[in-house]
Amino acid sequence: MLNVTVIIPTYYDWERLQLCLHALSKQSYPQEYFEIIVVNNAPKDKAPENLIIPNNCILLDEAKPGSYAARNKALKIAKGDIYAFTDSDCQPKEDWLEVAINFFIDNTEVERIGGEISLFTKNEKANWFEIYEMFFAFPQKEFVTIDGMAATGNMISKKEAFDKVGNFDANLMSGGDGEWGRRAQKAASQISYLKDCIVYHPTRSSxxxxxxxxxxxxxxxxxxxxxxxxxxxxxxxxxxxxxxxxxxxxxxxxxxxxxxxxxxxxxxxxxxxxxxxxxxxxxxxxxxxxxxx
Incomplete structure (x- = not known):
C-alpha cells in the first residue's frame, strides 16, 4: 500500500473544515496508510475546542499569508509517497483516495492527477451567481487537458514530481497551482484527468x-x-x-x-x-x- 499525505490549508473556515475531515474519516482507503496535515493560515484564529480531529491528522500554523505558503508548510513534514491536495470547503467522496492510488498503480508513467470537482448549490433554486459557478467554476478537465495543471481543490501528485519541480511559489496569493503546473509540464511530469476521483465543492452564492x-x-x-x-x-x-x-x-x-x-x-x-x-x-x-x- 502506498502512503499518502492529504494537505488542507484553511483560513477562518473551521465549520467547513469539520465537514471535510468527516468526509476523510469515511475514506475506503485504509486510515493507517494516510496522514492529514491541516495548515491554519490565520494563527490568531485558534481551532475551536469542539473541532473533532482524527487520529491521523495534525494541525499546523502558517503566518505567511497565502494558501500556497500554507501548503508548503505541510510539504516540509509530509511523509507520504503521494500528496493529495484539497481545500477546507471541499468534501472528498468516500473512494477519493482509493481511486487515485489505483490509477497511479495501473498507470506508472503518470505523476499527477487532476480529479473532478463536483459543484452543488446551497439553494434549491439557483441564483445568478450559483448559475455562473455551475457553468464556469473549476473546469478541471480543461485545466488538465489544455493547460497541463490541476486546481489544488483536487490535485494528487507523486512525491517525485515535487522532488524535481520544487514546491509552490509561496509569494503568490492566487494562481499558484497554475504556476506550479506549468513548471511541472516543463519538467515533463505527466498529468491525467480522472473523472471518478471526486471532491464536492459548494458554489459561491453571493x-x-x-x-x-x-x-x-x-x-x-x-x-x-x-x-x-x-x-x-x-x-x-x-x-x-x-x-x-x-x-x-x-x-x-x-x-x-x-x-x-x-x-x-x-x-x-x-x-x-x-x-x-x-x-x-x-x-x-x-x-x-x-x-x-
Whole structure:
C-alpha cells in the first residue's frame, strides 16, 4: 500500500473544515496508510475546542499569508509517497483516495492527477451567481487537458514530481497551482484527468463571495504577467476588455442547461472579466492590494 499525505490549508473556515475531515474519516482507503496535515493560515484564529480531529491528522500554523505558503508548510513534514491536495470547503467522496492510488498503480508513467470537482448549490433554486459557478467554476478537465495543471481543490501528485519541480511559489496569493503546473509540464511530469476521483465543492452564492474570489484571481494573473514582462501586463489589460469568447462557446455548448441559464452565465462571466481587469488596474496604480487566499 502506498502512503499518502492529504494537505488542507484553511483560513477562518473551521465549520467547513469539520465537514471535510468527516468526509476523510469515511475514506475506503485504509486510515493507517494516510496522514492529514491541516495548515491554519490565520494563527490568531485558534481551532475551536469542539473541532473533532482524527487520529491521523495534525494541525499546523502558517503566518505567511497565502494558501500556497500554507501548503508548503505541510510539504516540509509530509511523509507520504503521494500528496493529495484539497481545500477546507471541499468534501472528498468516500473512494477519493482509493481511486487515485489505483490509477497511479495501473498507470506508472503518470505523476499527477487532476480529479473532478463536483459543484452543488446551497439553494434549491439557483441564483445568478450559483448559475455562473455551475457553468464556469473549476473546469478541471480543461485545466488538465489544455493547460497541463490541476486546481489544488483536487490535485494528487507523486512525491517525485515535487522532488524535481520544487514546491509552490509561496509569494503568490492566487494562481499558484497554475504556476506550479506549468513548471511541472516543463519538467515533463505527466498529468491525467480522472473523472471518478471526486471532491464536492459548494458554489459561491453571493456577489460578495464571487467578487472576493475575482479580486484574488486578478492579483494572481497580474503576478504571473509581471514575471513575464511589461508587454504581458499590457496584454492582460487589453485582453481583459474583450468579451470572453471561449467561455461563451463553453456556455452555449452546455446541452443540459436552458437558454436562460446560458445567458445569465455569459452576462455574469463578462461582468466579472471587466471587474477583474479594473482590479488589475487598481493594483498597478496602488489603489488596491492583492487579496489573500
Amino acid at each position: 456577489s460578495k463571495d464571487i467578487l472576493t474570489k475575482n479580486k484574488r484571481l486578478a492579483g494572481g494573473y497580474l503576478s504571473v504577467a509581471k514575471k513575464r514582462g511589461a508587454s504581458s501586463v499590457v496584454s492582460l489589460l487589453v485582453k481583459g476588455l474583450i468579451p470572453p469568447i471561449t467561455a461563451i462557446k463553453r456556455a452555449l455548448n452546455k446541452k443540459d442547461q436552458p437558454s436562460k441559464n446560458k445567458a445569465i452565465a455569459i452576462l455574469v462571466c463578462y461582468y466579472l472579466k471587466l471587474s477583474a481587469t479594473f482590479e488589475v488596474f487598481r493594483l498597478l496604480t496602488g489603489l488596491s492590494e492583492a487579496e489573500r487566499i
